[in-house]
Structure formats: C-alpha cells, structure tokens
Amino acid sequence: MPAKVKTRILFHSRRLNIYLVRYPEGHKVGPHVDMVSEGRLYKLNWVLAKPKAGGEFICDKNIFNLFGRLYLFRPDLYQHRVSKIERGNRWLLSFALTSGLHNSSRTVS
Numbered sequence: 001m002p003a004k005v006k007t008r009i010l011f012h013s014r015r016l017n018i019y020l021v022r023y024p025e026g027h028k029v030g031p032h033v034d035m036v037s038e039g040r041l042y043k044l045n046w047v048l049a050k051p052k053a054g055g056e057f058i059c060d061k062n063i064f065n066l067f068g069r070l071y072l073f074r075p076d077l078y079q080h081r082v083s084k085i086e087r088g089n090r091w092l093l094s095f096a097l098t099s100g101l102h103n104s105s106r107t108v109s
Helices: none
Strands: 006-012 016-023 029-032 040-049 057-059 062-066 070-073 080-082 085-087 090-099
Touching: 057 070
Parallel strands: none
Antiparallel strands: 006 016, 016 090, 029 080, 040 070, 040 090, 057 080, 062 070
C-alpha cells in the first residue's frame, strides 16, 4: 500500500487557502471537478518537485501552463487529474482562491 498524501495548511481564510502537498510514489488523483457552494474557484498550482516518473497533471482546460510547473485553472469548471506516480514524490504548493463570494456585511442603498 502506498504512503498517504501529506497536506500542510500554510494559510487559510474565506477567500484564499495555501497548501503544501506531498504526493508519494504509487499515488494518483482520479478525474474530478472541485465543488464550491458559491463563487468561482481558481487554483494556482506550483509543482516544486516532479517525480522521476509519472505524476503528470492533466486538465481539460488550463488558463495557463508554464513549463509543466505552474498551472492556473478553474477546478470548479474543468475536470482534472494526476496520473499515477511511478517513481519518486510530487511536491506541490497550491493556492486556492475563491472569488465572487456574497458579502453579508455589505449594505445596500
């Protein structure tokens, strides 16, 4: 059985979350869409360390992909996945930004 994914929350707020994630050898992320209750979700994923084999990020549509290391995408709209990590670990710094949230403290005139 492969080791478990380790996620460290570096920052957490209503609109922005930052995670450091280690995906171990043998792990894969199946195709999925991230659900949000309101607003639009954007993710900026920076691959700090690629595995020696496997662990490729695949997304139906990226906003941009810089050298297979920096991805900006809408995980709430487009299916994405990570292929099985055949050898090594995959380290990721992930920024999740939710925009368009309703602000209940706002006054309407």
